Amino acid sequence: MKSKIVRSPFAIAWERSSRKPKSFGSRFADVCIWAVILLMTILCVLPLLNMVSISFSDRVAAQANEVGLLPVNFNVNAYAVLLGDAQFWRSFLVSVERVVLGTALNMGLTILMAYPLSKHKREFGARNIYMNLLIFAMLFSGGMIPTFLVVKNLGLLDTIWALILPGAVPIFNVILLMNFFKSIPSSLEEAAIMDGATKLNVLLKVYLPISLPALATISLFAIVGHWNDYFSGLLYINKAANYPLQTYIQQLNIDVTKITDVSQLKAVASISNQTLNAAKIVVSTIPVLLIYPFLQKYFTSGLVIGSVKE
Template sequence: MADKKLKLFKVSADEVTLSFIAYVVSGLFALICVLPFIYVLVYSIIPYSEYLKNPFNLIPKNITFEAYKMAMDYKYLWTGYKNTIFIAIVGTICSLILLVLTAYPLAKRDLKGQKFIMTLWIITMFFSGGMIPNYLLIRSLGLLNNLWSVILPGLLGAYNLILMINYIRGLPTSIEEAALIEGANDIQVLFRIILPLCLPIIATLGLFTVVGYWNSYFDAIIYLTKREMWPLQLVLREIVFESAANEMELQGVEQRIIQPFTLKMASIIIATLPIMCVYPFLQKYFMAGLVLGGVKE
């Protein structure tokens, strides 16, 4: 009996040790991830002269929000916000709709030509048409200086499609068969049975998609030449370049170079903070099970 208690004590001690190590390692990784954001936040609210005295100080002595005021007064910042919000919301909604409508039939292994269609999708993961053909295609469609030129090229990615197909294939077939026996058609099965069970993967892929659209700027550089059509990231890029040029021109004039550096930091916070607020609302779906309310086989 004593030996049994001793073994249980050893097992418990080992579990506590492993849990402690896991928490320490996870905490260190979390600190490494959040530390750069803290530095940027601190740099955005301290005077530039204080930063020069101690670049690694995380406890500001003087706080100023002049950089945020300058960034918000920038001519194209709010139009960039408006364009980015439109691109992110409309692009994510359209992408998820096409994703569900495409993945559901391709998840059927008995679909004729399913393997051939999937092969075509997979090829796009390794090869693309190239920058010049894509530009000629967008121009021929009359989408230059149009926000849809940023939305359409990345509307349905092969990687997200594969994830959605594998998720649908992992759902119990008994649910779908029961619905078909009760007289439901394929459309009703998709929207009333399959779609509610796919909420976790839809939330996950939706988050990936909205972050991708929010951070995209390369397509905007190519297809959008009017500044009032620029998304937020392209406006932020211009602010960073302009502030860097100002720093080079105004070296040695400390009172005037306070603004360019802190302007860059404030612009980064302004651009990243809204998308970071989305994560807490979708976090619960990441922890959800593969099947919600499913039946046993």
């Protein structure tokens, strides 16, 4: 007996609409949408190109605001000063360690909290209590000074864990993933349980593979959050050798503006604050730009469509 292929109403409607010739109004709407997308793309790309051009330009041209989309008097002096410092590479490794450990901890705790909270109250009786506590904690924090005292009393100052543990549970990400778990058909979990799967097996083998778009989104949030954060380093790190990258380059700007030694002034005579700041922005952006293409393919929806027939 031949199996009948079940097609969704959406697929049938899409196929029928694609056969019909588009009207003038429909084509005009498409042109307007593409024009808006193109304009938004240009608005996002032009500032980045300007920063790249400033970082490769001469200090005089940068200070005179003569740099547009192309470098003026091309040079790499700002990058030589930035990358030639051994502290830069130490801070870079600290940031990489923070991103790896922090993202792993964030994702683990987010998944383990979002899964039970996505269940109905009859399955998880304390669900509403935990949700109220999470929402309260998201709206009202303990404050900077109490948090600092907690980190200090735990002996975490000047350690990598001082940068990770205070934000170990990103509540906003928990709510995002919880809502995504709620959208997964319950029949998938019921079928897995009937086959003898435990709750942990259901989470690992059913929910997580289907939730790749949501997981990719919140993992990118965690990566960018850990990578771009500089204020935690100012609060919890006293030794410059333990600074994360963003804290280091923020302090580097302060140090450069206060240089008084003649030999140091000669070493940085070919750069300015504008070129150095532009180089810092470019260098700190590159890792995120390299990670994004690997996660971008998961930023799609509809993985659940067709996985089960209701």
